[in-house]
Amino acid sequence: MNQSTKTNSTKKESTENDNSQANARTISSILTAPELAEIDHEISHAPTRSAVAIDALKIVQKHHGWVSDESLSGLADYLDMSTAELDGIATFYSLIYRKPVGEKVISLCNSVTCWIKGYAQLEKHISRQLGVGLGETTTDNRYTFLPAPCLGACDRAPVMMVGEETHLDLTPEKINQILEIKGGQQG
Amino acid sequence: MISKLPLTQNINAARDPVNLEAYEANHGYQAARKAVLEMSPDDCLQVVKDSGLRGRGGAGFPTGMKWSFVPMNTDSQGNNVSDGHKYLICNADEMEPGTFKDRLLMECDPHQLIEGMILSAWTIQADVAYIFIRHEYHFASKLLQDAIDACYAKGYLGKDIFGSDFNLELYVHSSAGRYICGEETALISSLEGKRANPRAKPPFPQISGLWGRPTIVNNVETLCNITHIIRNGAQWYKTLGIGQDHGTKLFGVSGRVKNPGCWELPMGTPIRELIEQHAGGMQDGYKLRGFLPGGASTDFLVEEHLDLAMDYDVIGKAGSRLGTGTMIILDDKTCPVGMTKNLVEFFAQESCGFCTPCRDGLPWSAQVLDDIESGNGIPADLNTLQNQVRFIGAIGNTIVL
Known part of the structure; x- marks a missing residue:
């Protein structure tokens, strides 16, 4: 709980300073290079970034087993969506796990x-x-x-x-x- | 000699997947090559209309008529003047409980589906196509992707296919679950990366579908039929059915029968033949009490319906629907209330949550059925059930009956 509060406040400050730099930092620390490469590949044949939301959630889940709050907000930034909108999608689909699962x-x-x-x-x-x-x-x-x-x-x-x-x-x-x-x- | 059972002609008992070489050895891609090089989209559309093919996803809507609503944007000379993308989507989100037919087609003969998609895309002049496949079909997804890669390598997909000036990109999109994705407008929402909420029609997807562009959504089995209709012609296709409808159909039987399975048979095959001959009759010690003729959302039929033909209109007149043609048997040792409760719980869980009668009515109905099953029902429960389901459609009827 403490950790997530801290993350939020750090993010808020950086947003006020420099939005794009802050996003780049947040994303690169949350989404790994292989994940980003796979997500970029999906974006390359989609008309908008948010169009790949479901594919991107599946990519994150493939790498981590589930989709954490941190991954979700990092991904939302990357896809130019609000975290709430992306969570609305993630929780709609039964095969996107928003809680950790076993092996x-x-x-x-x-x-x-x-x-x-x-x-x-x-x-x-x-x-x-x-x-x-x-x-x-x-x-x-x-x-x-x-x-x-x-x-x-x-x-x-x-x-x-x-x-x-x-x-x-x-x-x-x-x-x-x-x-x-x-x-x-x-x- | 042209096979009387075209959809499964390449499939052996061990269900070994057919590769490109084997597929081409049995006339594979000849129809697609011929259509793209020698037939106009109008010619192809006419053949499909004449064949009388009806959608195999469950609704049974005439495929040729569905396609005819796609704007063709031709000039006075009949040349195609494209003003943007048109899309063809294969609905491979097989999630209707009791249905296991599209899996067979995709896991065994992926090129038959791809050829059907090339032909269908040519007919409606779509330049981008998707196979929307349920996540759980990992093997089929991989097989289809390998088959698609093989087609790109040979110039059967991509730019200038078969040496024509027709372009077609084909992608496999694996879903993230939810039954509602099988409804075409919900499927389109999901493909756009959104929640799979269905929407009211019109506008129909043929006019405004994926990204607001003209779009056709067809079931796997429907698209596989197109391959053979264009290859062998509408007149040949019409000789395949033995009832009112044309062609063949993948029929299935599951439940307590001796030999549950999925078989390609002529349209109009009698129900009795399916259950007693192909499925081997009931298991020892079990009697037939009723059955759902074509998946979980089709109404119960009973013994007096056994001699009906598996045709869209015949089953419709009996008060049910042909649906996906894969029937589920209710035996005399399974509680009909419990079975109905299981069906209702499925639909309650899979509701997209948008409209109140479904979102709230189905959980309420499941609760009432639970009370009845556990012996706590009261006579007023029947009225409650009828009240709750009167706006839900097919599944509502299943509950009340």
């Missing part, structure tokens, strides 16, 4: 076909095995457990994604293998 996100499909084929049982199983509920991260920071809308593989339900991998025809045993849970261990 991998478990996205367990809770839509209709997976629900019919045993979603509730699998949700309980994962919760019990990892010691976390939906929306929570394991204490070892390996996994964040989230529900997901239909993942488009209903013929192989129940389905989940772990990171970028999709896993089909789930059973409790199969989940243990995928998540490398050894015989009933508590997380």
Whole structure:
């Protein structure tokens, strides 16, 4: 809390002194060169800077795992947008994480076909095995457990994604293998 | 011999992706080359209109008619006099619960989609195209990007494609989630980097779409059909359906059936054939209680509807919609109230939050269904449900029925 207050007041002073220099400083300390290069590439084929807002949020998230308040305001400056406007976009989209997540996100499909084929049982199983509920991260920071809308593989339900991998025809045993849970261990 | 099942003709049982070389070995890009070099946009539009193709994203709107509203800006000699960009967008945001057909087309035969997009862009004279794909389809995104790169290298995309003076840039845009992005005006807002709020029409995207420019948004399967319609002609296409509608369709069945899956079959295939033959009938110990014919937002049908043809108008007259053609089975051991609650919770969660009946009515309905399911319902709940959903449209009907 103290830190963020400090950042804000520093930023306010510099804004009064020299807006563009202050922005350049803020951005270069928050967004890294590789991130900026990827964001610039998106801007190169977009009609306005703010048009790449969603792509840029995804780029920041790819590099940091999530989008912090500091990244968000740095990015907003870079895209000539207000922080509030960019946060409105970031919080609208379910796959932009505004809170830290674990190394991998478990996205367990809770839509209709997976629900019919045993979603509730699998949700309980994962919760019990990892010691976390939906929306929570394991204490070892390996996994964040989230529900997901239909993942488009209903013929192989129940389905989940772990990171970028999709896993089909789930059973409790199969989940243990995928998540490398050894015989009933508590997380 | 032209395949009777054109959309999946290159796809094997193991679902191995088809590369450019294999795609070209089976007449790939011949239609695109021919159209760009020898056919006028008007010629192509006429073939698509004559084919009777209807949009495969769920609404079933005639594709040729949709395209005909794009201003063509031709002079008195019929030459194209461009006054700025026109856009073609492929809607690959497959998020309707129970739907898993576009994934198959993109993960197995990406060039079929790209060729369909070149043909469609030529017809409406779009110079920039996007594939708006849901974030979770990582494999399809990568495969499409590799296929696009291969096309640029061969001069099938970019400047002066196939040696003509037609230019087309094609980009893959991976989304950041939210079901509402599948609605075309919301999709356009999202592509502009904004919150995916839909907007009222008119103006229609054909006149004022992406960045205020003429834009066409078509579903993956619709665009894949274009490849074969231009390749083989409208008359051939019309011989493929066995009911009122033309062509073939990817149909799917999921739920407690023996062999859930997705198959290309003639339009008008009877529901019974889909469930009993292709999906192998119900699993042992389960009976059919009802089904959603084409995704989560289509109304329940029951046993008496099994002999209906999977055609847009036939299913529409029965009180539901063909939707995406991928049906979800309700069995006798699954609680219909619980299933409806699951559907309503999905729509409540995915509401963009702009209009009150959806933003507030759906969570309220989910709560009432929860009360009914847990045995705490009262007779007045039924009135509450009807009141809450009367302005929401299709999903409202699903709840009340």
